[in-house]
Amino acid sequence: MQEARSKMENKVVDVFKSKVPLTVEDLWVEYQIERGVVKAVRGVSFALARGESLALIGESGCGKTTLGVALIRLLVQAARIPKGEITYWRGNQGIDVLSLTQRELRRFRWRECAMVFQSALNAFNPVLRIWDQILDTAKAHGVMSRGQVRERALQLLEYVQLDPKRVIDAYPHELSGGMRQRVLLAMSLLLDPQVLILDEPTTALDILTQRTIIDLLRRLKEEIGFSMLFISHDLATAAELADRVATMYAGSIVEVGPVEDIFYRPVHPYTLGLIRAVPTVTGEFEALVSIPGAPPDLVAPPPGCKFHPRCPYVTERCRVEEPKLEPFYGEMHSVACFNVQRVQQDTLDLQERYAKYMGGKAA
Amino acid sequence: MSDLQERESQKPEYLIEARNLVRMFGSRRERVTAVDDVSFGIREGEVVCLVGESGCGKTTSGKMIAGLLKPTSGQVLYAGKSVWNPRGEKGEDFKKFRLGVQIIHQDPYASLNPSHTIYQILSAPLLHHKLVANTREALERVAELLSIVGLSPVEDFLYKYPHQLSGGQRQRVSVARSLTVNPRFIVADEAVSMVDVSIRVGLLNMMADLKRDLGVTYLFITHDLAVAKFFAWEGRIAVMYVGSIVEFATTPQLINNPLHPYSKALLAAVPEADPELTRSKQRVELRSQDIPSLLALPSGCRFHPRCPYFEPGLCDVKRPEFLPVGEGRYVACHIAAREMRGSA
Numbered sequence: 001m002q003e004a005r006s007k008m009e010n011k012v013v014d015v016f017k018s019k020v021p022l023t024v025e026d027l028w029v030e031y032q033i034e035r036g037v038v039k040a041v042r043g044v045s046f047a048l049a050r051g052e053s054l055a056l057i058g059e060s061g062c063g064k065t066t067l068g069v070a071l072i073r074l075l076v077q078a079a080r081i082p083k084g085e086i087t088y089w090r091g092n093q094g095i096d097v098l099s100l101t102q103r104e105l106r107r108f109r110w111r112e113c114a115m116v117f118q119s120a121l122n123a124f125n126p127v128l129r130i131w132d133q134i135l136d137t138a139k140a141h142g143v144m145s146r147g148q149v150r151e152r153a154l155q156l157l158e159y160v161q162l163d164p165k166r167v168i169d170a171y172p173h174e175l176s177g178g179m180r181q182r183v184l185l186a187m188s189l190l191l192d193p194q195v196l197i198l199d200e201p202t203t204a205l206d207i208l209t210q211r212t213i214i215d216l217l218r219r220l221k222e223e224i225g226f227s228m229l230f231i232s233h234d235l236a237t238a239a240e241l242a243d244r245v246a247t248m249y250a251g252s253i254v255e256v257g258p259v260e261d262i263f264y265r266p267v268h269p270y271t272l273g274l275i276r277a278v279p280t281v282t283g284e285f286e287a288l289v290s291i292p293g294a295p296p297d298l299v300a301p302p303p304g305c306k307f308h309p310r311c312p313y314v315t316e317r318c319r320v321e322e323p324k325l326e327p328f329y330g331e332m333h334s335v336a337c338f339n340v341q342r343v344q345q346d347t348l349d350l351q352e353r354y355a356k357y358m359g360g361k362a363a
Numbered sequence: 364m365s366d367l368q369e370r371e372s373q374k375p376e377y378l379i380e381a382r383n384l385v386r387m388f389g390s391r392r393e394r395v396t397a398v399d400d401v402s403f404g405i406r407e408g409e410v411v412c413l414v415g416e417s418g419c420g421k422t423t424s425g426k427m428i429a430g431l432l433k434p435t436s437g438q439v440l441y442a443g444k445s446v447w448n449p450r451g452e453k454g455e456d457f458k459k460f461r462l463g464v465q466i467i468h469q470d471p472y473a474s475l476n477p478s479h480t481i482y483q484i485l486s487a488p489l490l491h492h493k494l495v496a497n498t499r500e501a502l503e504r505v506a507e508l509l510s511i512v513g514l515s516p517v518e519d520f521l522y523k524y525p526h527q528l529s530g531g532q533r534q535r536v537s538v539a540r541s542l543t544v545n546p547r548f549i550v551a552d553e554a555v556s557m558v559d560v561s562i563r564v565g566l567l568n569m570m571a572d573l574k575r576d577l578g579v580t581y582l583f584i585t586h587d588l589a590v591a592k593f594f595a596w597e598g599r600i601a602v603m604y605v606g607s608i609v610e611f612a613t614t615p616q617l618i619n620n621p622l623h624p625y626s627k628a629l630l631a632a633v634p635e636a637d638p639e640l641t642r643s644k645q646r647v648e649l650r651s652q653d654i655p656s657l658l659a660l661p662s663g664c665r666f667h668p669r670c671p672y673f674e675p676g677l678c679d680v681k682r683p684e685f686l687p688v689g690e691g692r693y694v695a696c697h698i699a700a701r702e703m704r705g706s707a
Contacts, residue, residue, distance in 0.1 A: 059559040060530075161652075176654070206416035206586065211632035212652055233560060236589075236634035239641050259638050277564045278636040279593040281618060282644075288593060290565035294529050357639040 020089055021194045021227050022048040022071070022113070027084030029063070029070050029251075036299045040066040040079075042251035045325075048195065053221060053228035055238035055259075057274070058248035061295055064231045065118075067248070068197050071229070072109050073097060088112045088195070110141045113195040114188035116181075118203065123184055124172035130183055131168045134190065141191055149190075156186035160216060178209035182216065189224070198230040202237055214240050235278050239263060244332075247271045250296050250306035253325060257333030264354035265347050267328055267340040269311045272347060305337070313339040375443030377404030378580050379428060379464070379548055384437035386423050395657035397423045399606040400437070402685070403693075407547070410574065410581045410598030412591040412614070414629075416654070419603040422552055425584045429466040429550040430457070441548075462492065465541035469553035471533035475525040481509070481536055482521045488543040508539040513569050531562035538570065548580045549573075555590060567594050588633050592618050602626045605655055605665045608685060611693040622692065622699040624670045647671060664697070672698045 029041035040063040048054055056064045069075055071086055086097040088108070100108055109115075117123050125133060131153070138149045150168075157164035160182040172180060181201070188196055201217065202210040218241060221228055232238055238245050239259065246256040247268060255268035266272045273291040280286075293310040296302055302309050308318040317338050325336040337343065386398040398420040405411045413421045426432035428439055430446055439446045441460045448454045468474040475484055485508055486501040488494075495501045502521075509517040512535040525533055534554060541549055551570065555563045571594065573579045581598075585591050591600055592614055600617045602610045602625065610623040621627045628647040635641040649669045655661050661668050667678040677697050685695040688703040 059561060178652070206654075207588070207629050207632050208416065208649070208652070210634065211646075214634060234634075235560070235636035236641065239636050239638040240634045263636070263638050274560055275636065277560050279589040280635045280637055280640065281588045281592055281630060281633050282635060282640060285592070285596045288564040288568075290563070290568065291561035292565075294531065294562065295559070353637075354639065357643075 019050040020047045021050055023087045025085040028082050029066050029079055030082060031079050038298045040251055044253055048227045048229055050227055051225045052243045053241055055242035055245045056231045056248055057238050057245060059233055059295055062248045063251040064248050065199055068199055068231050072113050072115055073105055111191045112193055114193040115197040116184050116188050118200040126172055129169055129171055134187055156189055160186045177205055181213055195227045200232055201230055217241060235274060250301055255335045261329060261333045264350045267335045267343050268337050269313050269343055270307050272343055313342050378407040380404040380440040381428055382438045384427055385435045387435045396606055401608055403601055403611055405580055407580055408578050410583060410595040412595040412600045413584045414588060414591050414600055415603035420606045421584045421603050425550045425552050428582060429464050430460055462544045463546055464548045465546040466550040467537050467541050467554045470557055471530055471537055474537055475533055477525055480522050480524055485540055485543060492544060508542055512539045531558045534558055534566055550582045552584045609695045622694045623696045624672050625666050
């Protein structure tokens with residue numbers, strides 16, 4: 001089963017050719033807790049292309065943050081990675097992240113891959129000015145002279161539309177949530193990483209601030225050209241920012257594809273369920289359908305497909321066998337479900353909506 | 364106003380009404396007005412949504428309307444009677460009001476006592492207010508409440524503790540608790556924002572069923588416009604900005620044709636779970652990204668430093684009044700009010 005998964009992703013890797021800064025192969029992450037072993041990430045494989053943004057969407061407890069943290073090996077003590085490969089590519093040279101020593105990890109983090117954490121307030125030391133935090137970061141990762149760091153920091157702060165002179169000498173509490181989030185973004189770019197992992201980048205922010213951050217991220221990505229992996233439970237943020245979307249459920253990617261595919265012709269019942277459960281603001285009233293039940297207990301997940309207890313398309317086979325992630329609409333759009341044809345039938349309205357948009361554009 | 368007072372002598376128009384509510388916080392030296400002159404009414408069986416960004420005063424307004432917080436000035440009327448008497452004490456009907464009005468809090472992890480079972484949590488108000496004669500009746504009523512909020516089979520939940528339930532289930536317990544006293548009016552403060560997407564709709568539908576089956580009236584406080592639209596499609600939405608309501612209209616009016624520049628900006632900015640729709644939205648460019656501090660409020664209209672329709676000499680000088688502009692709508696904006704008068 002795992003073999004098939006890797007094979008499929010390898011093909012996708014071929015499509016991207018050498019432009020892949022990050023590949024993940026059959027990654028598993030477990031936590032040891034009192035009750036047993038939590039399988040938080042189960043056999044995840046994907047590749048991130050240069051300059052693309054991939055959204056990992058899913059509900060709380062689906063393993064998306066664990067996956068993000070595992071990519072820079074910041075997992076807590078209780079976690080272990082029993083299996084898998086994480087490789088960052090610089091040109092043709094691959095860095096095997098799971099075999100790096102602590103010392104090497106320090107050099108690797110932030111330079112190759114920076115992570116922006118969910119809570120912008122808690123990410124700062126409250127008694128240090130922004131400048132000191134930036135300098136600490138640079139020093140910790142073995143970089144540059146003070147003068148160079150300062151110059152780069154001012155440049156970046158201006159780039160994220162802040163008043164650099166004012167912000168650099170401020171304490172975190174003097175800045176609003178949106179400003180802090182922008183400082184974090186600027187800091188993450190300090191060492192020019194090629195991959196940026198963002199955990200719920202806009203979740204705690206107000207609508208107008210959220211809009212500023214979304215627009216900023218889009219511009220940064222276009223102008224600087226880094227790859228972005230962002231983790232979100234919010235479908236709207238994914239619809240805004242993603243080139244590709246991967247839906248996670250119970251530790252596995254159950255569907256991955258281009259953003260239009262995922263929203264207008266999803267083939268996994270869980271993805272479709274999420275789309276049907278989220279109202280849009282614009283337009284007329286639409287009835288919404290909730291997904292019955294609750295996410296599974298990852299210590300004792302159900303047999304077969306992990307979604308089957310909540311799935312309206314469930315068959316006998318789903319109860320005993322876990323479907324593999326396999327290409328459906330071409331190589332780029334894969335899904336792990338036995339009943340894709342039936343799900344497909346139920347997305348005709350979404351496909352129609354998409355056709356209408358496309359028609360409108362052509363005209 | 365006079366015709367409103369006239370009607371009051373008969374049946375009041377509103378089940379609950381806020382009149383010129385003001386709430387200040389802080390010391391005498393450094394005072395902030397968190398809620399500044401908020402007035403609106405909710406008819407029996409209606410849903411009104413209060414939307415706005417964090418710090419705009421929507422929770423403070425909700426607490427005052429639920430009687431949990433005393434207004435600095437202004438009145439809350441329940442079934443036409445003032446909740447606080449002229450001396451600022453609890454009015455004579457306060458207990459009736461308290462039983463008729465319930466609040467559901469945002470955080471289902473913090474609002475339930477962790478050392479009590481679900482049965483204890485739900486039976487306490489029943490027994491306290493003598494709504495049941497004995498514990499056997501209490502158990503029956505608790506079981507009934509649990510099935511109303513969709514927690515079945517009830518035996519699975521009665522003797523569990525809150526930590527054994529998921530966020531969505533806890534929030535259902537919160538709703539069940541608010542129903543123990545048979546309220547006519549529920550203030551739901553961000554009641555679904557901490558619940559996962561897949562479960563949110565179920566919770567909202569369940570709350571909508573209570574409106575249909577039990578005739579519950581809602582004040583639904585949320586920062587999420589999509590949720591507001593879904594829950595209050597047949598009701599009205601009030602948009603708050605820095606302590607005041609800037610627009611009040613039926614939900615379809617507000618969503619499809621917002622009048623206040625702030626409402627327009629919000630609707631244009633909100634990301635949608637539909638890539639084509641969200642990426643092709645017309646943006647409203649604000650003149651500034653900064654939300655004014657309550658300690659240094661702008662002169663005139665509080666939105667003027669950010670407003671794209673700003674008219675110097677008018678908006679920065681005179682504070683717009685919150686006025687009816689026809690079609691049952693209210694707006695506090697010089698420009699929008701002028702345009703509505705022009706088109707009428």
